[in-house]
Each structure stands twice: as structure tokens, then as C-alpha cells.
Amino acid sequence: MKKLKNLLFFAALFFTMAKPALSQKALRCEYLENPIGLDTSMPRITWQLDDDRQGAVQSAFRVAVARDSIALKNNQDLIWDTGKTFGDRQMLEYVGEELEPFTTYFWAVETWDKDGKSLGISKVASFETGMMKVKNWQGAWISDGQGKEVKPAPYFRKSFNASKKIKQARAYIAVGGLYELSINGQRIGNHQLDPVYTRFDRRLLYVTHDVTNALQEGENAIGVLLGNGWYNHQSTAVWFFDKAPWRNRPTFCMDLRITYEDGTVETIATGKEWKTDLSPLIFNSIYTAEHYDARLQQPDWDKPGFDDSQWKGVIYRSAPTQNITAQAMPPIRHNVKIPAKSVNKINDSTYVFDLGRNIAGVSEIKVKGEAGTEIRLKHGERLSENGRVDMSNIDVHYRPTDDSDPFQTDIFILRGEGEETFVPKFNYKGFQYVEVTSDQPLVLSKESLKGYFMHSDVPKVGMVKSSNPTLDAIWSATNNAYLSNLFGYPTDCPQREKNGWTGDAHIAIETGLYSFDGIKVYEKWMDDHRDEQQPNGVLPSIIPTSGWGYEWGNGPDWTSTICLIPWNIYLFYGDQRVLEENYEAMKKYVDHIADISPSGLTTWGLGDWVPVKSKSPVEFTSSAYYYVDANILAKVAALLGHDDKAEEYSALSKKIKNAVNDKYLNRETGIYGSGYQTELSVALHWGLVPDDMRELVAQNLAERVATDSFHLDVGLLGTKSILNALSENGYANEAYQIAAQETYPSWGWWIVNGATTLYENWDIESQNDISLNHIMFGEIGAWIYKGLGGIKPDPTNPGFRNVLLEPHFVNGLEEFEATHQGPYGEIKSSWKKTKRGRVSYVIEVPANSTASLILPRSAKLKANTQFKQIKNERGSKVAYELSSGSYELEIEL
Numbered sequence: 001m002k003k004l005k006n007l008l009f010f011a012a013l014f015f016t017m018a019k020p021a022l023s024q025k026a027l028r029c030e031y032l033e034n035p036i037g038l039d040t041s042m043p044r045i046t047w048q049l050d051d052d053r054q055g056a057v058q059s060a061f062r063v064a065v066a067r068d069s070i071a072l073k074n075n076q077d078l079i080w081d082t083g084k085t086f087g088d089r090q091m092l093e094y095v096g097e098e099l100e101p102f103t104t105y106f107w108a109v110e111t112w113d114k115d116g117k118s119l120g121i122s123k124v125a126s127f128e129t130g131m132m133k134v135k136n137w138q139g140a141w142i143s144d145g146q147g148k149e150v151k152p153a154p155y156f157r158k159s160f161n162a163s164k165k166i167k168q169a170r171a172y173i174a175v176g177g178l179y180e181l182s183i184n185g186q187r188i189g190n191h192q193l194d195p196v197y198t199r200f201d202r203r204l205l206y207v208t209h210d211v212t213n214a215l216q217e218g219e220n221a222i223g224v225l226l227g228n229g230w231y232n233h234q235s236t237a238v239w240f241f242d243k244a245p246w247r248n249r250p251t252f253c254m255d256l257r258i259t260y261e262d263g264t265v266e267t268i269a270t271g272k273e274w275k276t277d278l279s280p281l282i283f284n285s286i287y288t289a290e291h292y293d294a295r296l297q298q299p300d301w302d303k304p305g306f307d308d309s310q311w312k313g314v315i316y317r318s319a320p321t322q323n324i325t326a327q328a329m330p331p332i333r334h335n336v337k338i339p340a341k342s343v344n345k346i347n348d349s350t351y352v353f354d355l356g357r358n359i360a361g362v363s364e365i366k367v368k369g370e371a372g373t374e375i376r377l378k379h380g381e382r383l384s385e386n387g388r389v390d391m392s393n394i395d396v397h398y399r400p401t402d403d404s405d406p407f408q409t410d411i412f413i414l415r416g417e418g419e420e421t422f423v424p425k426f427n428y429k430g431f432q433y434v435e436v437t438s439d440q441p442l443v444l445s446k447e448s449l450k451g452y453f454m455h456s457d458v459p460k461v462g463m464v465k466s467s468n469p470t471l472d473a474i475w476s477a478t479n480n481a482y483l484s485n486l487f488g489y490p491t492d493c494p495q496r497e498k499n500g501w502t503g504d505a506h507i508a509i510e511t512g513l514y515s516f517d518g519i520k521v522y523e524k525w526m527d528d529h530r531d532e533q534q535p536n537g538v539l540p541s542i543i544p545t546s547g548w549g550y551e552w553g554n555g556p557d558w559t560s561t562i563c564l565i566p567w568n569i570y571l572f573y574g575d576q577r578v579l580e581e582n583y584e585a586m587k588k589y590v591d592h593i594a595d596i597s598p599s600g601l602t603t604w605g606l607g608d609w610v611p612v613k614s615k616s617p618v619e620f621t622s623s624a625y626y627y628v629d630a631n632i633l634a635k636v637a638a639l640l641g642h643d644d645k646a647e648e649y650s651a652l653s654k655k656i657k658n659a660v661n662d663k664y665l666n667r668e669t670g671i672y673g674s675g676y677q678t679e680l681s682v683a684l685h686w687g688l689v690p691d692d693m694r695e696l697v698a699q700n701l702a703e704r705v706a707t708d709s710f711h712l713d714v715g716l717l718g719t720k721s722i723l724n725a726l727s728e729n730g731y732a733n734e735a736y737q738i739a740a741q742e743t744y745p746s747w748g749w750w751i752v753n754g755a756t757t758l759y760e761n762w763d764i765e766s767q768n769d770i771s772l773n774h775i776m777f778g779e780i781g782a783w784i785y786k787g788l789g790g791i792k793p794d795p796t797n798p799g800f801r802n803v804l805l806e807p808h809f810v811n812g813l814e815e816f817e818a819t820h821q822g823p824y825g826e827i828k829s830s831w832k833k834t835k836r837g838r839v840s841y842v843i844e845v846p847a848n849s850t851a852s853l854i855l856p857r858s859a860k861l862k863a864n865t866q867f868k869q870i871k872n873e874r875g876s877k878v879a880y881e882l883s884s885g886s887y888e889l890e891i892e893l
Contacts, residue, residue: 024109024122025050026825030328031519037130037172037208039326041099044575046091047109047122048825049847054885056847057114060086065096065107069124072106079105084112088848090824091575091799101132102170102257130208130326131172137324139269141176142314143251144276148232150249151291153281153426156224156314158274159304162217164260169215172257174206176320177250178227178286178426183214185221185303191331192454193286193426196488196524197230199544200320201246202531205327206253215258222268223302226250227284227426230544231320235285235405238397239499244546251317275311277301281425287498288398288405289379290424294415295371329520330459332487334361334452343449344387348441352387353434353449357756358773360484360494361454363410363434364423371416373440379408379431381495381772389435393770394495408495428454430484430495430773432756455483461821462515464784467814471740471784473751478781479515481758482508485775486518489525489544493760493771499542500525501776503558503609507720508775509565510782513572514791514820522565523578529562530585537588541606555605556625557618557717562589563629567636573823574799579636586633587645593626594652600659602626608678609776610769611715612745612762616678620664621717624682627656631687635795660688670696677704678718684729685721698729710737712745712762720779727787730876732808735787739780740812747780789818789829794852799823806854806877807831809839809893824849834890838862843887851882855891862890 026048029035049058065080066072080096099105105128110121131137144154171188173181175195181188188209195205228234232250233241241247256268280296300306341356353363363377380389395407408429412422434449436442464475485491490505490512491498505525512518528544539562541553563586566578593602605622608615634649664673665683670693672679680701683689689697705711705726714722726735742748745762753764760774785791790807793800800822807816807829817830825846832840845851855861857878 024048024111024119027109027122027125029107029125029127031517032328034126035328036128036170036210037206037326038127038328039130039132040328041132042093042095043127044091044093044577045107045109046823048090048823049111049119051113051119051847052885053847055114055883057884058088058090058111058848059114059116060084060112061089062110063092063107065094065105067103067105069106072108072124090848099129099132101129101136104128131206131324134322134324137172137253137255138267139253139255140271141251141253141317141319142270142274143249143317144312145315146249148247148249149234151234151283152278153228153284154226154250154276155279155298155301156226156252156274156276157221157302157306157308157311158268159219159221160268162215162220162258164262164264165217166212166215166258167261168259169210169212170257171209171211171254172206173209173224173252173254174204174324175226175250175252176200176204176246176248177231177252178229179252180225180425181209182223182302183211183220184216185300186214188214190333192334193229193332193428193487195327196329196332197544198528199246199531200231202321203323203325203527204321206324207327211256219304221302221304221306222256224252224254225279225281225425226252227281229286229426233285233287233546235287236399236401237287238399239497239542239546239548241287241546246320246546248320251320253319272313272316274314275308276314277308277311283405283411284424284426285405286427288407288427289410289429290427291411292422293413294420294422295413297415329488329524330457332454333457334454335457336453338451338453340446340449340451343444343446345444346387349438350388351436351442351444352383352389353436353446355432355434355451358430358432358480358484359451359453360430360487360773361428361452362424363431363449363451364421365412365436365449366419366421367414367442367444367448368419369414369416369438369440369442371414373414373416373438375412375414375436375438375442376406377410377412378406378435378437379429380433380435381431383433389433393772394430394493396768397496423452428487428494430493430771453483454487456486456488456521458486458516458518458521460515461517462785463819464789464817466788466816468740468812470742470748470751471813474739474747475781475784477751477755477757478511478778480756481773481775482512482515482778482781484757484773486512486521488521489528490521490775492776493774495773496771500528500544501542501558502539502554502561503541503606503716504774504776506561506564507716508778508781509568510786511778511780513568514782514785517821519569519573519575522569526565526578526582530582533562533585533588537590537592539589553606555622556593556602556629557605557607557622559589560625560629562586563632567632571793571795571798572800574801576639579639583636583640586629586636590629590633590649590652593629597626600656601663608715608717610761611678611718612713614674614676614678614713615715616676616682616718617673620660620673620679621682623656623660624686624688627653627660627688628686630656657688661690665689665693667693670700672697675700675704677701677708677713677722678715680704681714681718681721681725684725694729698725698731701725701729702731702734705734705738710734711741711743712738716776719777723780723783723787727783727808732787733811735783736808736810736813739783739787747777785818785820788813788816790854791818791820791827791829797850800827800846801849803827803845803849803851804854805829805843805851807841809833809891822846822849837893839891839893841889841891843882843889845882845884845887847884849884853880853882854878855880856893858893860892862892
């Protein structure tokens with residue numbers, strides 16, 4: 001019988017391979033589509049049901065894995081077969097035979113619906129392993145023998161002969177620094193700034209490329225250009241990256257693994273037979289810019305037949321670390337090409353280009369001129385009164401030792417042979433304007449320059465639109481700022497710092513996850529956290545770091561990332577792996593705060609950074625985040641089965657809560673501290689307020705914002721809590737009034753003054769802290785999904801297995817729609833006011849999930865629905881239970 005079932009399974013598989021599958025979609029391994037170069041021994045497999053029937057539920061599933069698609073189709077050589085397994089899981093870890101390196105595995109899934117009927121077999125998906133273990137590397141680490149102070153970037157090349165017909169080829173490359181790889185004159189891939197930044201002496205990433213089509217039978221040539229990146233930081237700034245303990249001349253190790261049609265394998269590896277020379281890239285800094293002298297070009301240097309007799313031999317180098325792992329995440333790319341919106345000719349040798357929007361990335365110029373002509377491209381976010389680029393808001397932390405490395409200013413020296421193109425390879429900047437100056441007259445047009453918006457190419461999973469153009473522009477600006485600060489790790493700004501500021505990142509974590517599928521970036525960043533954590537649990541304020549940030553800027557209000565990031569990933573994806581990997585680090589961190597804060601209160605932290613006018617006590621906000629961390633840790637311990645620790649940290653969280661309330665809560669008036677917006681909203685949002693006082697504290701907060709004319713009076717920490725505290729406690733209209741505000745201080749004030757990204761300071765005329773592309777005030781992007789669309793993950797059924805839907809049909813907004821692509825599929829919450837007191841509400845709940853619709857008790861449903869009975873009643877709210885499917889409701893308010 002089992003054999004017959006297997007035959008039926010794979011007969012269906014053969015049939016579905018010939019036509020598109022309708023039963024499953026979004027097949028992913030490690031949250032990536034058909035990835036190559038994985039190192040994990042237990043990769044996660046996920047899928048979604050493609051079943052839009054009302055109440056669609058998966059009752060069982062079956063996953064099979066084989067080493068090739070033919071074996072999978074014929075039910076042969078299966079290395080894992082779950083068999084028909086009852087349950088609604090759509091994610092599981094591979095636990096079959098031990099995975100081998102350099103191997104492609106194929107898999108498919110069959111699912112059964114709620115009636116026990118098979119929905120068919122999915123299309124075939126695949127994943128491919130990489131090195132798996134460091135010992136599998138064959139190449140040596142090589143460099144060019146120059147010192148770390150040498151400016152020009154090095155070329156490396158090797159010729160070899162492929163004497164047989166090639167079936168498949170993979171290039172595995174690990175680099176201290178950055179690289180561009182080419183084979184036979186063809187640049188490999190469209191990644192930028194690989195590998196992404198890590199603490200190089202503790203963890204280094206390698207990248208896998210499919211180079212099958214780049215190779216040819218016969219003579220081949222490999223070319224590698226190395227850049228400095230954060231590994232050999234030559235520019236000088238306040239964070240001392242030039243003094244990093246790992247700093248050295250760039251180095252790399254590479255294995256080019258060729259599988260021939262006859263089944264034999266040959267590896268072309270780095271070693272002494274490689275040759276090296278200096279390149280035309282005469283200076284490169286990830287922080288400042290690049291300088292390129294086209295007169296030094298060596299045409300065809302990366303092609304067969306090039307004469308490298310004048311090139312030098314390479315030297316062996318020690319590996320920066322023995323911890324070399326696969327870079328399995330969306331790469332940084334030139335994601336959007338942006339033509340110049342306008343150009344202003346200042347004189348015959350000076351032009352100022354305007355892209356029309358603020359971005360992180362690079363510019364590309366096409367120009368003709370005489371050999372030796374020096375062109376400078378100065379990038380900035382704003383203009384001076386004379387129309388030239390003004391960088392005074394972004395160069396304040398740069399500490400140059402001379403004038404040879406101007407900030408955000410590329411230098412291009414022409415070769416003098418027709419039209420020439422320059423675009424940086426190992427740098428990115430934050431800018432809207434580019435001032436082009438030359439030491440010779442130039443003829444440029446608006447078409448001479450374009451920009452490339454760069455960021456980690458995370459898939460979009462969210463969308464928002466409404467009847468308020470300012471609100472939509474705020475959401476767009478928030479996403480632009482978020483992406484501008486996602487380069488393999490979350491940063492604060494793409495120009496002045498490029499640092500992984502922890503506080504900015506945990507404030508924006510929900511904003512990022514609602515709109516983008518960022519789990520792989522954050523999992524990598526949590527690896528960075530564990531690399532940087534000291535034995536006593538302390539974390540630096542910027543991660544990764546070369547050593548700066550352990551003595552300033554850290555503390556629970558910032559470095560709560562160690563708890564908040566994993567917890568939010570768990571809520572959004574329902575995946576416990578990130579909790580398991582970071583549990584010990586969470587404990588060490590919380591235990592350290594407990595050791596230095598026996599009273600339950602702590603003054604360790606920065607506080608409500610860049611407030612409008614009222615600054616809440618650091619002790620209050622830091623203690624609040626200490627409470628959040630202990631509370632999360634108690635939940636994680638319980639989830640992972642550490643019941644004794646769950647009780648311990650639950651007791652600790654109660655101790656902290658009591659200590660905060662004993663000192664800061666006036667139980668007669670319901671006022672925290674001085675009654676500032678931050679104090680009241682932080683206490684409400686993070687659960688510090690006693691249950692019997694929430695209503696009074698919320699009322700005090702609403703009265704406070706009314707006194708402030710529905711404008712913000714918060715800093716960084718307050719922006720996380722203010723809108724949520726209002727909308728979650730009966731004051732959604734007041735929250736919307738703040739969110740939609742267009743006068744100072746507000747998000748809308750930036751928008752009406754031309755912002756396309758979020759700023760660092762509410763006061764756009766501020767003399768300091770005024771980067772024009774900052775993510776730290778970005779919580780509003782998440783609140784739009786939560787406070788208006790009402791879409792929230794359910795902590796008791798995470799990963800949107802059950803969706804919490806609590807829309808707010810606020811005054812002043814006529815239409816609103818939000819969608820989010822969760823692990824089970826697309827969630828939609830869309831409403832439109834139709835006539836006085838009535839709302840048309842459209843809901844979509846993805847297959848195999850449910851939703852809890854929470855409405856005011858006074859709301860009346862005026863539609864024929866298939867809702868189950870009322871699940872519960874909570875004060876002024878009523879919750880209804882929805883199965884999967886689409887719903888169109890009419891609600892009378």
C-alpha cells in the first residue's frame with residue numbers, strides 16, 4: 001500500500017511538472033527562491049496554499065527531497081520523505097540524510113485540504129549546498145603584498161584551460177574587503193558591495209556564483225578586483241574604523257569548481273600561480289568616495305591572451321578568521337535607475353544635477369573630454385543659496401587628515417578616448433544633488449548623469465494607499481529611508497555615518513517587516529550581535545563595530561535589539577529558530593542589567609533622543625526597555641521549554657514594573673513623571689500601566705496631545721509609542737490627527753517641505769542632527785498598517801497563523817487600504833466610508849490561516865457573513881472569528 005501511494009504521489013508530480021501547479025506557491029528554502037551556496041545542515045522549507053476557497057485549510061502535507069529532479073519524479077533515491085503528515089504547518093526543517101557540500105537537492109510538497117482531498121503536488125523547487133565546512137576550501141588566501149596604506153585597488157588574474165565540455169560551474173569567493181569578479185571579460189552577477197559587512201576577525205561571509213555560462217571550453221581567464229570596504233578603512237572619522245583590529249590590505253580566497261559532462265570535477269583555486277597589479281581605481285572608501293584614473297586602464301586584463309608578464313606574483317596571507325560562512329540573503333543591488341530631474345549650469349566647468357529625490361547609492365556620469373581632465377562629483381542632500389551642493393549637515397563627523405579624500409566626492413580622471421563612463425564600484429552615498437566640477441570646460445546635459453538607488457534587495461511584502469496624499473507620502477518616505485539604510489545590516493543614515501545603530505533599528509523593525517521580507521538580513525545582523533557581545537553580556541551601540549560604542553550610546557533603550565529583533569521576527573514569521581539562536585545572548589544581556597540594577601531601575605542609556613522640547617528621564621525610558629527585555633525573555637524561555645527560567649524572568653519583569661510605577665506613577669492622577677507624551681505613551685505601549693489604570697492614563701495622554709495641539713512632543717523612543725498608545729487605547733482619532741499633521745513638528749511637516757525620505761530632526765532648520773535620510777523616526781510606517789488597517793500578528797498564533805484585525809475608521813480619512821504578504825499569503829484590510837455612519841470593509845484572510853476581527857461594541861455588521869459566533873467580549877470591543885477567504889462587509893458605526 002505504501003509503495004502504491006508513493007507511485008501515485010510521483011505520478012502526480014510528473015504531471016504537475018508539465019504544467020503550472022495550482023495547489024502550492026511561494027516555495028522557498030531558507031526564505032529564498034531556489035538558493036545556491038547554503039551552509040545550513042537543516043534548511044527551512046516553506047510554502048503557501050494556492051487555494052482561495054472560503055475556509056481553505058491544510059489538513060496534511062508531504063515533502064520529498066532527492067538529489068535530482070528525475071530521481072524525485074521516479075520515486076528513487078529519496079533522501080527525505082516526510083510521508084503524509086497531518087497538520088497545518090507550512091514551514092519545517094529538513095531532517096533527512098546528512099547534506100553533502102556542492103550538491104543540488106530537489107524537493108516538492110503535496111497538501112491535503114480540510115476534507116482530506118489532495119490538492120496536488122507542487123512544482124519542483126531546489127536548493128544547493130555550498131562549502132558546508134571550512135575544511136572544504138581548496139584555495140589559499142592571497143593578496144598583492146602591499147601595505148594597508150597603499151591607495152590603489154589591486155587586480156588579480158589567472159588563466160586556465162578547460163579541456164572538456166562543461167556541465168556546471170560555481171565560483172565560491174570569500175573576501176576581506178569587497179570584490180568584483182569577472183570571467184573572460186564578463187562581470188559576474190549584479191550584486192554590489194559583496195560580501196556584506198561583518199566583524200571580519202570573528203565572522204566572514206563568502207558568496208556563491210553560478211558561472212556556468214561565463215566559461216568556455218579551452219582558454220579562460222578569471223579576474224578579481226578588490227576594494228577596501230570596512231575591512232581596510234582608510235578614511236578617518238569619529239568611530240575610528242581606520243584603527244580596526246582586523247584592518248589590513250584586502251585579501252581573498254576563491255574556489256572555481258567545474259563539473260564536466262563526463263562527471264569529473266576540477267577546482268581552479270587561488271594560489272601562487274595567480275598574478276597581480278594595481279588598477280585604475282586609485283582610491284576607494286566605503287565612507288567617502290572613489291577616485292578613478294582612466295589613463296591607467298589595462299584593456300582586456302580579465303580576458304584570455306592578455307599579456308601579464310609585467311604583473312607580479314601574489315603572496316599568501318592568513319585567513320581573517322576561521323569562521324567563514326555562506327552569505328545567504330538578498331544581495332545589495334543597483335535597484336532603481338533614476339534619471340536626473342534637472343541640471344543647473346553654474347559655469348562652463350560646473351553643473352549641479354538634481355535627482356528629484358533623496359537616495360542611498362551612487363551616480364553614473366557619461367562625459368567626453370581631453371586626457372587628464374579631472375572631474376569631481378560632489379554628492380549632497382541640500383543646496384546652498386548660490387545653488388551649489390552644501391554638505392554641512394552630513395560631513396560633521398568626518399575627520400580628514402588632509403584634502404586628498406574629500407567627503408562624498410568622486411574623482412574621475414579622463415582617458416581622453418571618446419565618451420567615457422564612470423560609476424563607483426566599492427562605495428555608496430546619501431544624496432539628492434550632484435555637483436560636477438572640472439578643471440577643463442565641459443559640455444553636459446541633463447542626460448549626462450543618473451543615479452542608482454542601492455540597498456539590500458529585499459522583496460516587497462506590503463502596500464498602503466489612502467485618500468490622504470500626505471499620509472501616503474509619509475509611508476513612501478519611510479520606506480525610502482528604510483531601504484536607504486539596509487546594506488546587509490540596518491543603518492541610521494547612508495551619508496554621515498552608515499553605522500548599525502541599534503536604537504534606530506529596533507524602532508524601525510516593524511516598519512521594515514510590514515513592507516519588506518527582511519528576515520535574512522536581520523538573522524545575519526543577530527549573528528553580528530553575538531559576535532560583538534562581551535562575555536558579561538554588554539553590547540555596543542553600533543553593530544558591527546571596530547570597538548567603538550561599548551562605553552557610549554548603549555544601554556537597554558538602544559541595545560534591546562538583542563531581544564526586540566528576534567521577538568518581532570518570531571511574531572511576523574512564526575519561526576522559533578531566531579529565538580533558539582539568540583536565547584543565551586538575551587539571557588547574558590538581561591542578567592548584566594540585573595547585576596548592575598538591583599533596584600529594578602537603571603539609568604544606563606541615551607534616553608529619548610532628539611526630542612522636540614520635552615526630555616523624559618533616562619531612568620524612566622531605560623527601565624521601561626529593561627522591563628520589555630525581561631518580559632520578552634520570559635516568553636522566549638517558556639516557548640523553548642525552560643520553565644524555571646520563564647518563572648525567573650517573569651518575576652524580574654514584575655519587579656521592574658513595580659519599581660517604575662512606584663517611582664514614576666502618580667496613582668491618584670494617572671500621570672507618569674511630568675506627564676510628557678513620551679512618559680505616558682511609553683508606559684501604555686509597553687505594558688507598564690496597571691490594568692485598572694490604563695483608561696485614566698490613556699485619557700491623560702489624549703488630553704496632553706490635545707494641549708500640544710495634536711503635534712508631536714517626543715524624541716526617538718516616544719515616536720515608537722505615541723501613536724500606538726493612543727490607537728490601542730480608544731484614541732485612534734487623536735493618533736491620526738498627529739500622524740496626518742502638516743505643520744511643525746510632525747512627519748507631514750517634512751513632506752510639505754519636500755521630503756522624500758525621513759529626517760533626523762523635527763526642526764528642518766536645525767544646525768545639527770539634521771541628516772535628511774534617517775530611519776530613526778520610522779515607526780509611523782508600521783503604525784499605518786496597525787493603527788488604520790488594524791493588521792497585527794497574534795502572539796499566540798505567530799506568523800499571522802491568526803491575524804488580528806482591528807481597523808480604525810478615523811475621522812478625516814475617507815478611504816484606506818493595507819495589504820501584507822505574510823507566511824501564509826496576502827492579508828488585506830480595506831475600508832471606505834460610503835455614507836454617513838457607514839463603512840464598506842473588505843477583508844482577505846489567506847488560506848490555512850484565520851483572523852480575529854475586533855470592532856467597537858457599538859458597530860453593527862450589515863452584511864451576510866460566514867463568521868463564527870462571537871469569540872469574546874472585551875470591554876468596549878467585540879471580537880469575531882473568521883476563517884480564510886474574502887469578505888465584503890458593511891459596518892454601521
